[in-house]
Amino acid sequence: MSKINIDEIRARKITDSFDRQAMMQGFGAKITAISEGGVTLSAPIQPHALQQHGFVHAGLTFALGDSAAGYAALTMMPDDAEVMTAEMKINLLAPATGEQLIARGRVIKPGRRLFVTAADVYALKGETETHVAILQGTMVPV
């Protein structure tokens, strides 16, 4: 995992929280990079993540993008805060197929009560990365 501009304690808080997300674990998702205001996740594309056409289910694309955005927000929240999604919107750009799903979340605007966040999700097939979804939404510290 790459860590840029973020101290060890804060990075540990993010990974500990992520490790307790049973659903993310069930999909084999991992944090691959953390920086101040940005988190990258990846997950293998497995049979149990597909929909009826053999593409990744929009639910997993959403879950990975939403988690990346949420943890990006958590990097900038007070030490004792946890993060919850208030609302999130996804636009799907292309069917997701291949070996790996990658989500890059970032903070657009931090705040005391609301964090506006965004995420991009990509599908990796061989050497080709396809942009499959964009997400925009609001995270709240709890």
Add this chain to the structure above:
Amino acid sequence: MSKINIDEIRARKITDSFDRQAMMQGFGAKITAISEGGVTLSAPIQPHALQQHGFVHAGLTFALGDSAAGYAALTMMPDDAEVMTAEMKINLLAPATGEQLIARGRVIKPGRRLFVTAADVYALKGETETHVAILQGTMVPV
């Protein structure tokens, strides 16, 4: 499963498509009602569907609501069409906890190229049904 105002062949098309959604199967989701323009899904709340606070992961709440909305649209699409989500937005109303998650999808406006849809998601804990999310989005026939 309750079927209202929908013929047997159309209902079969919906259930066959749903049965091929590996991710929905993995979460134990079932269709519980189909009508013209409306589909209800339910899924047990299981350990592998949770996030770090022990509530249902927003990804599953989204996936169930999105699927209910998509299949609601499919009830009104041409026989040879399948359905894909173009975009979807979710507002989370309350943490989801209990035994069962229920999603009721409906068509707001059918169209030749775009279907505007909505869904409500509820968590059932004992006798109490809590409204946990609303979704609004666009489905396309493919």
Add this chain to the structure above:
Amino acid sequence: MSKINIDEIRARKITDSFDRQAMMQGFGAKITAISEGGVTLSAPIQPHALQQHGFVHAGLTFALGDSAAGYAALTMMPDDAEVMTAEMKINLLAPATGEQLIARGRVIKPGRRLFVTAADVYALKGETETHVAILQGTMVPV
């Protein structure tokens, strides 16, 4: 204006706030009904509210729906609070044309920090009311 289940002071607060919205005034918008958790607005469809095809500009449809949702939230906020939109999503259902635009806003879920709201917008042409847009979004007390 119809007032249902709402006291005079609260209704006055809403109308006073609305009267200070220069943009709403510029479009001739009026409050036509207030209840606890619901506000209806209407505006004449005038030449300066149109886009390039002669239909109502999505900006006005949005503005009216957003205002109806915001004031619906304000009916349930503390006396000294004002309301601001945190985020809002609109799906357009049909081109808006006719004499009058009507927006019905409602609170889906009140909260201390966030109010989830929705609105429906209709265009009135003669006796025919066409459903032209649905909105879903978040209001915050300030």
Add this chain to the structure above:
Amino acid sequence: MSKINIDEIRARKITDSFDRQAMMQGFGAKITAISEGGVTLSAPIQPHALQQHGFVHAGLTFALGDSAAGYAALTMMPDDAEVMTAEMKINLLAPATGEQLIARGRVIKPGRRLFVTAADVYALKGETETHVAILQGTMVPV
């Protein structure tokens, strides 16, 4: 107006369409830049564009961002196509105040039936540009 990577005829189509948007004209909005897949608009912040707190009404922020995104899509659509908004979501980042509102729209993903677009809106006060809103939505050729 700056024109980059776009031929004269296409640029003329965009400006002609924009000039027929009565609502944009009423707010004094202008196209300030056009490129393949990108359009920038600006509008003076005038008294009739305000809401009850003296900030720019979310309706105008939305209208300007939505128009910038729509015209960005139109730069990549067939010659005989016009553009309509199917759906759009806005997250407001900060109150908009100052002399000028600027919206930069761009195409995220062009398509035959759907264009996924985004826009950023800024308020210019003296030398300071404040990021006031982000938009994400779908445009359709008609």
